[in-house]
Amino acid sequence: MTDTNSAPTETDYSATLFLPQTDFPMRAGLPKREPDWLARWEEMDIYAMQREQARDRPKFTLHDGPPYANGNIHIGHALNKTVKDLVSRSMQMMGYNSAYVPGWDCHGLPIEWKIEEQYRAKGLDKNDVPVNEFRQECRTFATKWVDVQRQEFKRLGVLGDWENPYLTMSFDAEATIANELMKVATSGQLYRGSKPVMWSVVERTALAEAEIEYADIESDTIWVKFPVVRGHRDPGEAYVDRRPPTADEINPRLVQDEAFVVIWTTTPWTIPANRAISYSSKISYGLYEITLAPSENWAKTGERYVIADKLATEVFAKAKVQAFQRLDTVSAEELSRIVCAHPLQNLGSGYYFDVPLLDGEHVTDDAGTGFVHTAPGHGLDDFGIWMDSARLLGERGIDTKIPYAVDDAGYYTKDAPGLEGARVIDDSGKKGDANDRVIAALAVRGAMVARGRVKHSYPHSWRSKKPVIFRNTPQWFVYMDRDIAGKAGDTLRSRALNAIDATRFVPGAGQNRLRAMIADRPDWVLSRQRAWGVPISVFVKKHSNDILVDEVVNHRIVEAFAAEGADAWFADDAKERFLQDRHDPADYDMVRDILDVWFDSGSTHAFVLENKQKWPDLKWPASLYLEGSDQHRGWFHSSLLEGCATRGRAPYDAVLTHGFTMDGDGKKMSKSLGNTVAPQDIIKQYGADILRLWVASTDYWEDQRLGKEAIQTTVDNYRKLRNTLRWLLGNIAHYDPADAVGFADMPELERLMLHRLAQARCSGAPGLQ
């Protein structure tokens, strides 16, 4: 037997066997081949084919939440869009007309910043450029990123109406958004109120928290005494009324003791705006008497101060007091009932009001006096406690209106009587004369205890590096608790809460989360002092807060926006153009603020789902909103309020949330930590299908981890899946229908397998709905 003659005699068994046979390759080569597949599908226009094919089916509308058109997509976008694609395609396969119209959020601060940055690089200033020129640059910028992200999303394999997406900045969208706002205004839900914001005097602009940086600064500090008084005096009465309390007054002994409550502040200029003093029921306070002090001292022998026990020694040292004694304990309960006079009372014939004491969580006895001077227009804590107490204070006959004590240029207004024209900060960012004027006025009235200087961390503008102030400003709000159209109990809040109950949440916890937010939230602040957005397109009667309600004018505005975009509002002749023949332009002010971008995105249901010309395959309300869990505060929330305010219900039937993608160790991804995973890299190295398979195999209700290991696991799984398919294909290569075996003739084992397969199919499908 030799090699040469053995081979021909061997039987070629391979010809007698049904060996697996297929040209389905074992290796996918996804990064190379995926682009070809996508190109082919695009050429076939599969999306249009689907619409055609599903024209008569019931509609399933997954309404796309718009990503912000700013920068490349990250893993969060990839996860979100992939899950949407899985849902949308599944519903199409399950017999619905599942159209998917992607969209983008285009207005807003981050894009403004980018353009401003470019300006600064060129030595330009935003304020020197006509607003519509600036807006045009923002528009161009957004357009560019819409195109980039569109390509990235398509590369992910997401099927949708990519040639006809929605944009919050398209003219028809801007027109609808403005129209939605005017609906809110017309139904009496819009009002002008006030709110303190971070304000840069140098730049004459409001700042977002992200635009603030902290730096050390040396400030004047003062200790000021507020006399405890009877309260409820008539204007013009004595500076300090200490007549004994009458029977119906609940004023305590501190009046007869002629006591003072002492506060400490690093911002003397906020004293004119003081409306309350905050204390803490967790701190122990005492009544102290000065037994020895220099004769010319601000703090005089015989005066009695209420101070936190822990800080008394320090305060008296600052006040150059030589000796003092503790007379008594002052309880929190007693503090809650007393009232002080304002230390500037009488200045400019003003400051005749009661200064109540409020129990505040933010008060500590680490520094100061244990009492916090509270100017609701000039501090976040101050504003918070004041608003929280507003109802009770109102019942006590105290006016809870917050004064506009400082104007946009940093000057005192008439709300700071006797000090008008003094300045907090000047144009170069330096301290103005306000502090000195206040201190002098306090000293004249004997209200000063001590003064000093302190170095501390203080907010500065990111851009100018100059100090900023917290300043009360007029803003536009939507009522949460006012009856709509005069129907008792039919408020925005009650509508929204009902709508939440009527909505299906997946997972269910989202319902509680959103309900808690709606139940607690204050009125919606709609106004922003910015340039890139849809204007609050209303007119206000001069010297009043009355909003012009005129359907003809509103119609003109909508028509103009639809034709020219919202830039029409900022054109030179806009006021005359919209009011002509109807109202005297001289009688009205035009609101120059723009809308919160959340109102834009909250209105997408109006300009997308209801636009039958552009997207006939969509329906209102949406079947589903599907976003990350952060959107409880964002898009789910704003869409809910907008829908309830204008249509009485949520614009969606169901809400599905997914978690966030963490790094391989379960830590959040961030550029600064360098632990981000870019979807572009995965696609380049492994292919979009690996990313999609990872998304499909993860439990997206919760946060997911994505690291090297998770990717490798997915690659391995993909290979197994692929080989299983290859084996199946190989095995049916020789299949001849004539050989088919009837179900009844199958062996029991085979029947069991087919039964199991059918079961698996049934159990999978409902899970998607």
Next chain:
RNA sequence: UGGCCCGUAGGCUCAGGUGGUUAGAGCGCACGCCUGAUAAGCGUGAGGUCGGUAGUUCGAGUCUACCCGGGCCAACCA
């Protein structure tokens, strides 16, 4: 600080209705088999006391409280 959510194999992804004997699966790993599905396929095995503590209970991964770790939201960031 507050609201909501999450925490089960020495690596990863997850099962574990109304509390009940030795807590399951896949991937990975180790060892072995096969060599006409072969940059494949098959088998066997090791590995966890369930984030921590304290309770309730005859009995808790499963209930309660507190704590620790992580996440989302609490801002004119989206």
